Amino acid sequence: MRVIPAWLRILAGLVALAAVAAIALLIRDAAGSVVDGASFLALAARALLFLGLVVLFGYTAATGLPPAHWWRSAGQPWWPGGQDLPVTPDLHRFLARLQERHPGLRECWLLDPVAPGEWRLLALAAPTVLDTVRADWDIRRRDVRLYLLDEESRTVALAWGRSSPVAFSAWDWEPQRDELAEFRCPVNADVRLARRVWGS
Numbered sequence: 001m002r003v004i005p006a007w008l009r010i011l012a013g014l015v016a017l018a019a020v021a022a023i024a025l026l027i028r029d030a031a032g033s034v035v036d037g038a039s040f041l042a043l044a045a046r047a048l049l050f051l052g053l054v055v056l057f058g059y060t061a062a063t064g065l066p067p068a069h070w071w072r073s074a075g076q077p078w079w080p081g082g083q084d085l086p087v088t089p090d091l092h093r094f095l096a097r098l099q100e101r102h103p104g105l106r107e108c109w110l111l112d113p114v115a116p117g118e119w120r121l122l123a124l125a126a127p128t129v130l131d132t133v134r135a136d137w138d139i140r141r142r143d144v145r146l147y148l149l150d151e152e153s154r155t156v157a158l159a160w161g162r163s164s165p166v167a168f169s170a171w172d173w174e175p176q177r178d179e180l181a182e183f184r185c186p187v188n189a190d191v192r193l194a195r196r197v198w199g200s
Contacts, residue, residue: 013061019053026050063089091119091144095197098139098146104129106151107199112192114185117143122156122194124149134159147186156186 026047087095087110099105104125111120123133123146130148133139146159155165172184172191179196 009061009064012057016054016058016061019050019057022050023047023054064093094119094139094141094144095121098123099198101136101139102129102133105133105199108197109181109194110197111147111183111194112185114187118145119143120145120147121197122147122149123159124151124199126150127152130159 026043030043105123107124109122111122113120127150130150133148140160147156148159149156149168154168156168157163157165174182176182181194182191183194185192
């Protein structure tokens, strides 16, 4: 997952502003002339083209995400071949930030949420990397519960908040395929799904 770099967002914003200016010029020119049917269709097509540029590039500049995110929100699964688990632009940016700040996280999985408005993640790495994640206050969020799996001790604990390490075997982790796994929820012991965000 990647968010668009700041310089590209600025460029997208400039393109959107230029398209707005082009629409204004079209309207000004059309207001001062007699427009027949063919000319009206040509003007309307150009106006719609510029309007599309305003919407697409304006969205990119404002959110930092490509417009392809709309297709996922409209019903295209984010996770191919599996049950859809929608990823909001806000979570998308958090995941990109987490991976950028802590590239030592070998794997990251998105877990089925237990409560509405809450996201649960499982990340796997060496103990030194996990200690760095725990010390990173800039990524802490109340709506994200990040479980850290120590690949040496095979224990799991929350990255922030009160938590005692427990054996990962208690999760009954069962891979279904490369991008999908079943596990036993540590909160209520329900069997739930997890989907890989990155890693091999």
